[in-house]
Amino acid sequence: MSTRLVLLGTAGGPMPSVQRAGIAQALVVDDAVYLIDAGNGVARRMRQAGLSFGDLKAVFLTHHHSDHTADLGTLFLLGWGGLSAPVDVIGPPPLGSLIDHWFSAYDYDIRSRHEIDGRPALRPFVREREIVDAGVIYEDDRVRVTTALVQHPPVRPSFAFRFDTADGSVVISGDTARCAALSELARGADILVHEAIHAPSLAALSDVSGGTISTEELMSCHTSPDDAGAIAAEAGVRTLVLTHLVPPDHPGDEVWEAEARKEFGGRIVVGRDLAVLDLGPVAGSRP
């Protein structure tokens, strides 16, 4: 068995980044692909990472903010030709409504490719399931997935996911303020992938945020890199990956790492799109 984590997109927030795609990760166990979040660009990044749509087993959504869901629909619309079996799509309400409305919005294209081009019907490939509670929410012969409820007000529920495999464990924080339930979920994991927001750099966002949200409000529902380091230390993980970087194009890697290093003595990886982290006997990372 081989297991690797691929950072498909590492930007936080809805405004498209110059350097990074929207937030998404793939856990790849042998050839089976499990996606966590589906930010803008996820289908293209899957192809760039050499991942096949036909190997997609499940998509897990942490919460319903558009930077995490923008390309859930286009993932299926654009990847349709490569799909070979139903894909579980698992996330909080209103997931069912989101998918139903998306199918309605693209009914013309979906019907014409099915009826005229002869593609198999698309709807049966999407097997959605809503979740509201913490606990084990998915299990197959490769992974067991456990959730924790995290703190991302006013969004409720908002989830973190833990993936346990034969090669090790990966935890994805989703969007959250510093949260004890997350450090509990991440206890002893090999890799903690944690969101991070750098308050001193938020001025760089002021011309593109399109709203009036204050730094204080942002910090009440997100985590600073030093607090992400503290969570990693509390949980006793081996590797901390910083992602969902806000702002996505500031500051430099060395600043993100130095902030997290104040609290965490283990390995720190500042997320980059298409970076690969191996688990198990060949644990390490590739550029």
Ligand SMILES: [Zn+2]
């Ligand atoms: Zn987000």
Ligand SMILES: [Zn+2]
């Ligand atoms: Zn969010």
